[in-house]
Amino acid sequence: MNININTDDITQYSNLPVYPLVVELRAASDAIHKMSEISVGNFQLFEIEWQKFLQSIDRFWNKFKACFYDKKGWQTFESKIVQKRKKDQLLNYLSQARNVTEHTISPVVKDWKANLKATSLNGGVHLRWDPFDRHLLTVINRGQKYPPPQMHLGKPMSFYRAQYKNEPEPVVAAILAMEFYIEWMNKASEKFFPMYSEVQK
Incomplete structure (x- = not known):
């Protein structure tokens, strides 16, 4: 049985041991889709969905640990993921950003500034503006600064941004995090x- 978290009625999998994890992945996936749909639209709504994603992916991680903690060999398995979460800039940033949104009122993402400029050109007007994006902000948690990630799994973020040219920075970060956690959940x-098949993104 394959589970598609984007299209399936996930309640039909409520008997599976990983069901609580799938619920959080669906919530995180829904937030990503809504951010992408909002695009250049209402920033406040975009920010709300970004915070929803951070909360859902954090709850996924906590339930992930709870789901497998009593299995033989889990501690060794878990240590590999924990190490990646600590060392990987993107995964660590998302964890800290979630903490900031949960315990402070500091923003973690900023709206697009078009910086529209008009210049005369051949009797007309030439307009220029900065490309659309909504940038992640440096977050501060317990006095420690965590800047937006520049690397993920050994590759620069520019590599991933090129694959999602029309998506703002938070959406790309969320997609990459989803891919990472789904891979490790599988x-x-x-x-x-082993009696259950993998979850599909």
């Missing part, structure tokens, strides 16, 4: 619940 399911 690895864990295969190892500890």
